[in-house]
Amino acid sequence: MTDTPTADTKRPLGVAxxxxxxxxxxxxxxxxxxxxVFDLPLEPEMRVICGRSPExxxxxxxxxxxxEWATDWREVIARDDVDLVDICTPGxxxxxxxxxxxxxxxxxxxxxxLANTLDEARDMAAAAAEAAxxxxxxxxxxxxxxxxxxxxxxxxxxxxxxGDVRHIRAQYLQDWIVDPDFPLVWRLQxxxxxxxxxxxxxxxxxxxxxxxxxxxxxxxxxTTETFIxxxxxxxxxxxxxxxxxxxxxxxxxxxDDAAVFFGRTDGGALATFEATRFATGRKNAMRLEVNGxxxxxxxxxxSMNELHVYDxxxxxxxxxxxxxxxTEPDHPYLDGWWPPGHGLGYEHTxxxxxxxxxxxxxxxxxxxxxxxxxxxxQQVLDAVTRSAEKSSCWTEVAG
Ligand code: SOE
Numbered sequence: 001m002t003d004t005p006t007a008d009t010k011r012p013l014g015v016a017x018x019x020x021x022x023x024x025x026x027x028x029x030x031x032x033x034x035x036x037v038f039d040l041p042l043e044p045e046m047r048v049i050c051g052r053s054p055e056x057x058x059x060x061x062x063x064x065x066x067x068e069w070a071t072d073w074r075e076v077i078a079r080d081d082v083d084l085v086d087i088c089t090p091g092x093x094x095x096x097x098x099x100x101x102x103x104x105x106x107x108x109x110x111x112x113x114l115a116n117t118l119d120e121a122r123d124m125a126a127a128a129a130e131a132a133x134x135x136x137x138x139x140x141x142x143x144x145x146x147x148x149x150x151x152x153x154x155x156x157x158x159x160x161x162x163g164d165v166r167h168i169r170a171q172y173l174q175d176w177i178v179d180p181d182f183p184l185v186w187r188l189q190x191x192x193x194x195x196x197x198x199x200x201x202x203x204x205x206x207x208x209x210x211x212x213x214x215x216x217x218x219x220x221x222x223t224t225e226t227f228i229x230x231x232x233x234x235x236x237x238x239x240x241x242x243x244x245x246x247x248x249x250x251x252x253x254x255x256d257d258a259a260v261f262f263g264r265t266d267g268g269a270l271a272t273f274e275a276t277r278f279a280t281g282r283k284n285a286m287r288l289e290v291n292g293x294x295x296x297x298x299x300x301x302x303s304m305n306e307l308h309v310y311d312x313x314x315x316x317x318x319x320x321x322x323x324x325x326x327t328e329p330d331h332p333y334l335d336g337w338w339p340p341g342h343g344l345g346y347e348h349t350x351x352x353x354x355x356x357x358x359x360x361x362x363x364x365x366x367x368x369x370x371x372x373x374x375x376x377x378q379q380v381l382d383a384v385t386r387s388a389e390k391s392s393c394w395t396e397v398a399g
Contacts, residue, residue, distance in 0.1 A: 108139070
């Protein structure tokens with residue numbers, strides 16, 4: 001019996017992953033599964049994972065399904081069998097690795113935020129634009145764009161279902177560092193993370209606000225706060241696990257715990273944002289509401305399979321928010337998954353990210369979000385920081 005061509009006979013895409021903590025895990029899961037869920041034109045091969053610690057990287061390779069492991073990302077980038085480099089390190093190394101990978105002719109997927117500084121993000125966007133002329137592609141990992149309900153929200157706004165967008169209301173609420181004895185992990189250190197809740201969580205909601213509305217922020221007024229100024233110095237962990245805690249020495253928290261800001265968009269909307277790690281009881285409440293002249297929509301990641309839509313053209317007596325359970329095969333990304341009603345989770349957003357990227361690489365098409373879209377988010381982050389430093393003074397987003 002002859003088998004019909006399967007994924008086994010497809011052209012391989014050699015992938016290298018740099019970093020193996022929380023994001024390394026989510027990305028690995030995506031590389032393992034995307035081509036088994038979706039019919040992709042290339043078959044990703046998980047060739048090598050790279051990290052600083054030999055023991056940690058070896059263990060991660062076997063646990064996460066990578067063929068080989070390495071400790072020097074420069075050697076990894078130089079390998080002929082690596083076509084794509086997936087960067088899941090803290091922000092302080094994104095620029096260096098991405099620039100080297102693009103120069104070496106490797107496609108790049110880089111975790112968000114694109115960089116720690118605006119200058120780095122500018123360099124990365126310029127390098128990606130130049131690489132694209134050589135057929136080398138780059139994308140930044142704003143995975144929430146791949147939540148089916150949010151992809152549907154974007155479609156509804158683009159279709160004009162909501163009319164003219166007047167308000168964008170975005171929140172990203174977590175509470176994992178409410179305990180003052182939670183250790184000083186890398187996400188709380190400016191030299192490694194660039195910023196705190198702002199870059200980690202605010203970057204997502206800025207990107208989503210711009211993605212769903214199709215508009216760009218032009219200026220902001222912002223304030224930030226660091227509630228707990230010192231924390232126990234402890235062994236580094238993935239950044240979220242409350243490891244350590246035995247150390248009596250405390251070190252300075254050099255990033256924001258929370259950022260609150262409002263802005264205006266180039267489409268005439270007013271937008272408000274709240275990003276915090278101090279919303280006690282909120283675990284991953286990434287919420288977005290858009291109000292337009294003809295209707296509204298509302299999303300909360302803690303119920304990620306649902307989108308609530310209000311049709312303002314319905315007579316008042318019958319009007320109300322309608323809950324769409326986003327699990328139908330006609331909904332974005334759902335055709336590859338389970339029968340209607342069974343629902344998806346956080347990890348599937350990364351699977352969708354890989355599926356989209358592999359299709360774009362195969363078609364030699366610019367993947368989204370591009371590095372220039374990552375730069376657009378970085379420009380807003382930079383404006384927020386500058387505004388907060390100037391007592392919330394209105395601050396234009398730099399072009
Ligand atoms: C930690 O706050 C974190 O893992 C972010 O870094 C991710 O981007 C977000 O998806 C979940 O929370």
